[in-house]
Amino acid sequence: MLPSEQLSPAPDAAPLDLLAGIRVLDLTTSIAGPYASLLLADFGAEVLKIERPGRGDDARAWGPPFLDGESLWFLSVNRNKHSLTLDYAQPAGLEALHALVKAADVILINQVARSQRKLGIDYARLKAVNPRLVHVSITGFGLVGTKSDQPCYDLIAEGYSGVMDLTGESPERDPQKVGTPAADLLSGADAAMAAMAALIDRNRTGQGHEIDIAMVESMTRFMTPRIIPYLGSGELPRRSGGTDSVIAIYQTFHTADHPITLGLGNDAIWKRFCEAIGRIDMANDARFANNAGRRACRSEIVREVQAILLKKPRAHWLDLFACARIPSGPINRLDQVVTDPTLAERGLFYATRRNGAAIPQVGLGIRFNGKFNTYRKDPPRLGEDTRRTFSSWLGWSDEAIQKLDDAGLL
Numbered sequence: 001m002l003p004s005e006q007l008s009p010a011p012d013a014a015p016l017d018l019l020a021g022i023r024v025l026d027l028t029t030s031i032a033g034p035y036a037s038l039l040l041a042d043f044g045a046e047v048l049k050i051e052r053p054g055r056g057d058d059a060r061a062w063g064p065p066f067l068d069g070e071s072l073w074f075l076s077v078n079r080n081k082h083s084l085t086l087d088y089a090q091p092a093g094l095e096a097l098h099a100l101v102k103a104a105d106v107i108l109i110n111q112v113a114r115s116q117r118k119l120g121i122d123y124a125r126l127k128a129v130n131p132r133l134v135h136v137s138i139t140g141f142g143l144v145g146t147k148s149d150q151p152c153y154d155l156i157a158e159g160y161s162g163v164m165d166l167t168g169e170s171p172e173r174d175p176q177k178v179g180t181p182a183a184d185l186l187s188g189a190d191a192a193m194a195a196m197a198a199l200i201d202r203n204r205t206g207q208g209h210e211i212d213i214a215m216v217e218s219m220t221r222f223m224t225p226r227i228i229p230y231l232g233s234g235e236l237p238r239r240s241g242g243t244d245s246v247i248a249i250y251q252t253f254h255t256a257d258h259p260i261t262l263g264l265g266n267d268a269i270w271k272r273f274c275e276a277i278g279r280i281d282m283a284n285d286a287r288f289a290n291n292a293g294r295r296a297c298r299s300e301i302v303r304e305v306q307a308i309l310l311k312k313p314r315a316h317w318l319d320l321f322a323c324a325r326i327p328s329g330p331i332n333r334l335d336q337v338v339t340d341p342t343l344a345e346r347g348l349f350y351a352t353r354r355n356g357a358a359i360p361q362v363g364l365g366i367r368f369n370g371k372f373n374t375y376r377k378d379p380p381r382l383g384e385d386t387r388r389t390f391s392s393w394l395g396w397s398d399e400a401i402q403k404l405d406d407a408g409l410l
Helices: 032-042 072-076 091-102 113-119 123-129 154-161 182-205 215-221 224-233 267-276 280-284 291-296 298-309 314-323 341-345 386-394 398-406
Strands: 023-026 046-051 081-085 106-109 134-139 209-214 250-253 260-263 328-330 349-354 357-362
Touching (some): 032 106, 032 182, 046 091, 081 386, 091 398, 134 182, 182 209, 182 215
């Protein structure tokens, strides 16, 4: 049995509608742009995913694994959307796209500036069609600058940002990529946040906006708590397996069976921790009285703590630390994450049924007045909403839509 078959069904409650009435055109592919439109769709916007005829979003081909004929990567970021196929590289297709733009509030694009101008989807062109449009670009290096024409993926942005140089066991070992497409998700979240801010201003002023999101900048801003201390001190951090935090102690430790995380973030937690492990002497040691002192003696403290934690299994320590309100936790595998009782009771994971298959989803994880349901629609099949959208958005007749189809544009 697949793990998705064990998930609860989507919540039986009205989905969030904070962005009800907002229409979004999503011309992006892969992860960053679709994640941005996923967030907008979860908040209640109507998202129309415009895809290339016959091929669609690049992520549709990212597999195996596949489920119900779709890439699971694609299924992860495309719920609550409608799919329309349209070749807008052709004049008649571009005319149809501009008609949709006139009826839209937001458009998401992941083409570099040169390609946008060539295709007629740059801000200057679309602003003339709809002055109230919020035009959001997600590119690797931004719409301006010496590298603005360069292609980029999550991997390249992570390398640029410094996060890979600080991720890994030691300077002598290879740098490591984050275990999820962090730059894609961060830039996608930035795009959704910026679009919502622009919509608020547009409702006040009546004017649209051009938003320029650079993946390398979103990923680099993620490094702010490491960059600022370097700039202000000149101390260059290097990868250490996460053992060099400004907080002492804040790292992983081994136990008698499985590793745990332990975060002793202030003096009160430090004292509770020492009491919990039976080391009052450490709590009373003047050298360890504050974080600066504990940092200076970090290696000594780590040795003492590690020796103690190795005497009992993980479950013992986690139960003890929970009772003492000491921040700690397991290092879960994904199979443990999706069966975690705390996340389950919050309703974060669910599955919908399509053609007998359980389509797994990770929920929004944000609650508004106790409401958290976002599910409206399964990730769409390629082009399944084409005719319905031209009819509902633009009022086009079947004959007009068929004319585009006959021209090979749908």
